[in-house]
Amino acid sequence: MKVAYVGNEIFLPPEDSEVDKYAFNDLSIGEKENEYDLIYSTNSLPEVERKDVIALLEAIYKALKPGGELCIAVPSAEYAGLQLYKNNIDEALLFMLYGNSQGNYHCCYTMLVLRSLLERARFVIKHARNIIMELTNPAGEKIQIPVNEIICTKLEAQDGNTV
Amino acid sequence: MVSTPIKPVVDIGIACNIYQSFQFWTGLVELILSEERAGNIIIGKIRAIGSALPDHNKNSIVGNVVKRLSLTDANRQEITKGFLDDGADYLFWMDDDTVPPQLAISTLVKSGHEFIAGVYYMPSETCYPIAYKREKSNLYSPVYKYPIGALLEVDAVGFGCTLTKRSVFEKIMAGHTVYVRYDGTLLPMPNDRIFEGNAPVNLAPMIKDGVYMESVRKQSDDENDKRPFPFFALENGRTEDYYFCELAEHVGVKPYLDTTVQCSHWKLGATTIDNYKKLIYESENIL
Numbered sequence: 001m002k003v004a005y006v007g008n009e010i011f012l013p014p015e016d017s018e019v020d021k022y023a024f025n026d027l028s029i030g031e032k033e034n035e036y037d038l039i040y041s042t043n044s045l046p047e048v049e050r051k052d053v054i055a056l057l058e059a060i061y062k063a064l065k066p067g068g069e070l071c072i073a074v075p076s077a078e079y080a081g082l083q084l085y086k087n088n089i090d091e092a093l094l095f096m097l098y099g100n101s102q103g104n105y106h107c108c109y110t111m112l113v114l115r116s117l118l119e120r121a122r123f124v125i126k127h128a129r130n131i132i133m134e135l136t137n138p139a140g141e142k143i144q145i146p147v148n149e150i151i152c153t154k155l156e157a158q159d160g161n162t163v
Numbered sequence: 164m165v166s167t168p169i170k171p172v173v174d175i176g177i178a179c180n181i182y183q184s185f186q187f188w189t190g191l192v193e194l195i196l197s198e199e200r201a202g203n204i205i206i207g208k209i210r211a212i213g214s215a216l217p218d219h220n221k222n223s224i225v226g227n228v229v230k231r232l233s234l235t236d237a238n239r240q241e242i243t244k245g246f247l248d249d250g251a252d253y254l255f256w257m258d259d260d261t262v263p264p265q266l267a268i269s270t271l272v273k274s275g276h277e278f279i280a281g282v283y284y285m286p287s288e289t290c291y292p293i294a295y296k297r298e299k300s301n302l303y304s305p306v307y308k309y310p311i312g313a314l315l316e317v318d319a320v321g322f323g324c325t326l327t328k329r330s331v332f333e334k335i336m337a338g339h340t341v342y343v344r345y346d347g348t349l350l351p352m353p354n355d356r357i358f359e360g361n362a363p364v365n366l367a368p369m370i371k372d373g374v375y376m377e378s379v380r381k382q383s384d385d386e387n388d389k390r391p392f393p394f395f396a397l398e399n400g401r402t403e404d405y406y407f408c409e410l411a412e413h414v415g416v417k418p419y420l421d422t423t424v425q426c427s428h429w430k431l432g433a434t435t436i437d438n439y440k441k442l443i444y445e446s447e448n449i450l
Contacts, residue, residue, distance in 0.1 A: 110310065
């Protein structure tokens with residue numbers, strides 16, 4: 001199985017996979033066509049400048065094999081908004097909104113917005129859910145953040161070509 | 164040469180009451196027109212049992228038109244039989260008080276899931292979504308507090324806006340053997356839970372050492388028993404959609420809930436996502 005990481009490597013790849021790594025905003029992944037069975041993009045999209053988001057998703061789509069899956073996760077904007085409204089400001093919330101010293105965030109995504117962007121890039125959504133992700137901050141402490149996780153796929157057309 | 168993609172054929176099954184609001188009819192027509200205009204799918208037949216669809220049946224568009232004589236499970240059985248005897252790829256279930264949004268059917272088809280529902284809500288307080296997770300007690304509780312846009316695997320869904328692919332029915336039939344209970348009703352049993360042996364004949368239902376027992380016989384042993392496969396049953400105070408979901412789960416198919424497909428649920432007024440938002444805001448103490 002051929003796997004690519006775009007940005008962070010938070011999830012472990014399946015056993016016996018061949019792994020390629022790209023920076024969070026590296027559009028060169030689109031130079032590979034129908035190459036990967038699985039691509040991870042975890043907490044990376046918020047770092048991408050908004051003008052480049054669609055181009056990056058389209059590049060990932062191109063690099064994915066037909067039938068392959070993209071697993072993408074971003075901090076939950078719904079949760080962050082609710083905490084802001086309630087004035088519950090803590091380190092986890094600040095990270096969800098603004099990132100950290102290793103990467104500043106340009107945008108915070110709701111599930112609906114993330115889904116719309118992926119569908120615009122022609123992905124078919126298979127699963128879209130909230131999960132809790134445990135991260136380690138620069139001080140080595142564990143923090144938990146709710147993320148919107150979407151698993152989507154590149155479909156094959158009935159004539160064998162990609163849709 | 165460019166090949167033309169084959170469009171899936173979807174029948175619409177409506178099994179419930181006699182009377183509908185005019186808003187239901189407007190919504191149904193808008194749904195069908197939207198699908199016709201978009202052209203992603205072909206609407207096959209509208210299979211309405213127990214509804215007030217007029218029996219004109221022009222162009223054979225309307226099939227299985229029968230006035231309500233029996234309960235919802237029997238109506239669903241009859242719709243399913245009509246669907247399976249015919250050639251459509253999918254059966255889209257809606258109730259005659261639910262109004263799915265435009266392009267609801269093709270949105271659900273496009274997901275690639277063989278068993279997937281849109282969201283509609285309980286029509287009175289508390290307006291939970293009619294989609295459920297099973298608790299440790301094996302009873303069900305509503306799924307809610309998901310972000311709008313979520314597409315979730317759940318344990319059970321109502322059939323007010325639910326797409327089922329033909330393969331789901333086929334898997335259920337292949338994965339079960341139908342038995343006749345002591346009282347004559349049908350019992351589909353997952354094949355991997357059947358253990359043959361020397362069991363007593365004509366044993367009335369009883370409990371021994373905390374285990375429920377009764378004699379059953381295979382329906383297939385009686386060639387005169389032509390009853391169709393029991394996909395739906397109202398039993399033990401539960402509606403027939405739970406029953407179907409559990410049959411599907413036995414063969415590895417669980418329903419998905421697509422929260423971008425938002426229906427209105429009509430009684431005297433409509434229950435919509437606005438009622439759900441109010442429920443969420445109140446539960447978060449922000450209203």
